[in-house]
Amino acid sequence: MNETLPAPPPLDDLLAEGPIALFLDFDGTLVPIAPTPDGIAVPAGLHADLLQLAERLDGRLALVSGRALDDIETHLGALDLAAAGSHGIDRRHANGAQLGADAVDFPQEVEQALAAFVQESRFSLERKPHGAALHYRGHPDLADEGMALARDLAAQHELEVKRGKAVIELVQPGADKGGAVQAFMQVTPFAGAKPVFIGDDVTDEDGFAVVRETGGIAILVGDRSPSAAHFALANTEAVRAWLGL
Numbered sequence: 001m002n003e004t005l006p007a008p009p010p011l012d013d014l015l016a017e018g019p020i021a022l023f024l025d026f027d028g029t030l031v032p033i034a035p036t037p038d039g040i041a042v043p044a045g046l047h048a049d050l051l052q053l054a055e056r057l058d059g060r061l062a063l064v065s066g067r068a069l070d071d072i073e074t075h076l077g078a079l080d081l082a083a084a085g086s087h088g089i090d091r092r093h094a095n096g097a098q099l100g101a102d103a104v105d106f107p108q109e110v111e112q113a114l115a116a117f118v119q120e121s122r123f124s125l126e127r128k129p130h131g132a133a134l135h136y137r138g139h140p141d142l143a144d145e146g147m148a149l150a151r152d153l154a155a156q157h158e159l160e161v162k163r164g165k166a167v168i169e170l171v172q173p174g175a176d177k178g179g180a181v182q183a184f185m186q187v188t189p190f191a192g193a194k195p196v197f198i199g200d201d202v203t204d205e206d207g208f209a210v211v212r213e214t215g216g217i218a219i220l221v222g223d224r225s226p227s228a229a230h231f232a233l234a235n236t237e238a239v240r241a242w243l244g245l
């Protein structure tokens with residue numbers, strides 16, 4: 001638990017002050033971190049609980065994840081929620097309609113280069129339509145090698161590198177969670193509400209920065225310093241309890 005950040009006020013208290021728009025990270029926020037991306041244990045009824053919460057917020061709830069949207073659907077079922085996947089660049093309204101421009105596909109030659117690289121290494125490759133992730137959980141010694149490769153490929157193909165928990169990712173320029181929050185906050189039903197962003201990873205700091213700049217509330221899950229968050233919750237269980245799930 002972050003010792004310098006206080007717990008957020010109860011959700012009911014925030015709602016009593018006015019409408020809020022809730023932006024929720026997925027891994028490490030709603031679902032505990034697991035050894036592999038497919039090995040997560042999704043709490044029973046999570047999707048139904050989120051739908052109920054979204055209804056309570058008049059639809060102002062969006063998932064904002066590093067995962068691809070179709071990957072999240074393999075774990076939650078067909079999404080009836082607003083969501084932004086692949087680090088926020090692939091955005092959808094709750095009815096499934098695209099929000100903004102279509103996200104650009106990940107270059108095939110980069111995916112092939114990564115696939116060839118992981119065959120000869122202890123990394124595992126997560127393919128996404130708009131990015132790719134090199135996972136090295138359990139092998140922290142691989143981080144420098146992974147970063148060197150990712151930086152090279154990013155420079156050659158005009159991509160960007162993101163680091164997360166035991167993962168190095170290549171993404172399209174502009175893929176960041178802050179951009180997703182800004183995009184949702186311009187449209188119904190989010191516009192005019194106070195944004196609240198909850199996330200655990202360094203990639204969530206982009207979302208924190210945007211809600212901070214726009215008078216919202218940033219909530220860190222776990223511990224990290226520095227962070228732009230105002231408040232902290234200890235873990236995914238504390239998040240679900242705070243949300244009333």
Ligand SMILES: O=P(O)(O)OC[C@H]1O[C@H](O[C@H]2O[C@H](CO)[C@@H](O)[C@H](O)[C@H]2O)[C@H](O)[C@@H](O)[C@@H]1O
Nearest residue numbers: 026027033034035036037065066067165166167
């Ligand atoms: O933005 P998020 O929803 O938090 O997604 C961030 C990345 O999460 C996943 O990787 C992380 O979680 C895995 C399962 O717990 C874990 O094995 C891995 O070490 C973590 O980095 C996902 O696989 C990535 O695509 C997301 O970008």
